Every structure is written in C-alpha cells, then in structure tokens.
Amino acid sequence: MTINLNIVVADPSVIIRSGIEVTLKRIQGVRFHIDEVSAIDTLYEFLKKRKPDILIINPALLGYASLSLLREECACPKLKCVALLYAVAERSLLNQYDEFITIYDSAEDIKNKLEKISIQEEEDKTEDDDELQTLSSREKEIVVCVVKGLTNREIAEQLYLSAHTVITHRRNIARKLQIHSASGLTVYAIVNKLVELGDIKK
Known part of the structure; x- marks a missing residue:
C-alpha cells in the first residue's frame, strides 16, 4: 500500500x-x-x-x-x-x-523522519476508536504480514519501510491490543477477518 x-x-x-x-x-x-x-x-x-x-x-x-x-x-x-x-x-x-x-x-533519513510523524498522526486519528478500529491501515498490514510468518526485514521490504519503522509499528500494535505473541495476533487477525485460514503459514 x-x-x-x-x-x-x-x-x-x-x-x-x-x-x-x-x-x-x-x-x-x-x-x-x-x-x-x-x-x-x-x-x-x-x-x-x-x-x-x-x-x-x-x-x-x-x-x-x-x-x-x-x-x-x-x-x-x-x-x-x-x-x-x-x-x-x-x-x-x-x-x-x-x-x-x-x-x-x-x-532514507528523511523518509524515516516523515514516516515517524505519519505514524504519530495515524495514532492520533485512532486514539478514540473502539478495539476493532484501533489499528491504522498500516498496522493492519503489518499484522497480516506477521501472521503470514514474515520477519521484520521481510515486512520492511514488502511495505517499503525501514526495519526501525516496522519495529515501532509492532510495538504500537502490542500496546494497543495488549497482544504480545504471533499466535495472539493470529487469533485477532482471524476474528477480525484480516486473514483467511489458508493465508496462515503452517
């Protein structure tokens, strides 16, 4: 995206x-x-x-x-x-x-800095939403990538982000959802229809 x-x-x-x-x-x-x-x-x-x-x-x-x-x-x-x-x-x-x-x-420096403040803006927009709407569209993309078994580096390459930005997103996802494991994110992604069972890496 x-x-x-x-x-x-x-x-x-x-x-x-x-x-x-x-x-x-x-x-x-x-x-x-x-x-x-x-x-x-x-x-x-x-x-x-x-x-x-x-x-x-x-x-x-x-x-x-x-x-x-x-x-x-x-x-x-x-x-x-x-x-x-x-x-x-x-x-x-x-x-x-x-x-x-x-x-x-x-x-690359400029990209990272602009991404950083864009992340802050997305967090501001979602701050008052309920749990199902808590994640920004970028964070939902990262959840899907994690559930599919991609590493931080692979996620960064696929979404044209820096590895540091991916880590920041993952930290924000864990804080918002209070989910700290890939298996927990998998359940979240399935329940909220972010992925199909067939998309999940065995």
Whole structure:
C-alpha cells in the first residue's frame, strides 16, 4: 500500500525547495504531492486553501511567529511541522516542531523522519476508536504480514519501510491490543477477518 502525503516546502531559496522536492520524489513507497512557497505571507494563504499533511519550513522564514498560532490562523490544527535546517540550531528553537531535517540528510533519513510523524498522526486519528478500529491501515498490514510468518526485514521490504519503522509499528500494535505473541495476533487477525485460514503459514 502506498502512503499519500501532501507536503508544502517553505523556504526562500528555489534551489533548496527544488532539491527537497527531487529528494522526496526518489523515496519509494510514498506518493508525495508537493507545493513550494517562498514567502511567509503566501504561506498563510496556501495553508488555508490546501490543508496539507506536513509543512517543511525554514525556521528563519517563520521568524518570531509560533507554529501554534500558524496552525490556529490557518485552521490546520493537526498540521505536522518539520524544521528545515542548514546548520546546527538551538534545541529550544526546535521544541515547537514535530521533527527536523537538515540539508545533509539522506533520502532514507528523511523518509524515516516523515514516516515517524505519519505514524504519530495515524495514532492520533485512532486514539478514540473502539478495539476493532484501533489499528491504522498500516498496522493492519503489518499484522497480516506477521501472521503470514514474515520477519521484520521481510515486512520492511514488502511495505517499503525501514526495519526501525516496522519495529515501532509492532510495538504500537502490542500496546494497543495488549497482544504480545504471533499466535495472539493470529487469533485477532482471524476474528477480525484480516486473514483467511489458508493465508496462515503452517
């Protein structure tokens, strides 16, 4: 299953914006819709109209404005914000961001960080659901893979994820369902019609 993410890249430099876009489009397993913004006044209007999933922004562009105020004024309360850094930044500056990336990060680094905040978003969406709806679609995919006998590495390859992300998903699945064994997940998957008996590895 391909993840779809709507992203706005906000930076005054066209070279940086274009470089981020090219890097994101090289990442497998994620389909990005990317828009570029070069000025703060344009950004506010853009966010109000587009309501993206993630904002990747140069903190200098934001100035002294707060991200909470930005989310409020643009009516994007669940907008995930990623700081785009050229150099080392003060930790206090980054506290209000969900994540940060640097211009030296590899495509794999960026993928892992975006997956991390996407996982958090999926958890937020399912937090108030009942048990049958607790798992996100990605987590259900991982349950099916576990039940079929795939290793973490095989799951990562099949779903275009990093092994670290698979482990994080499995930890979240265990926490949500309070199931800590493959046999327990098998029963859960059968009862909730995620798999057929014939799909289970003997």
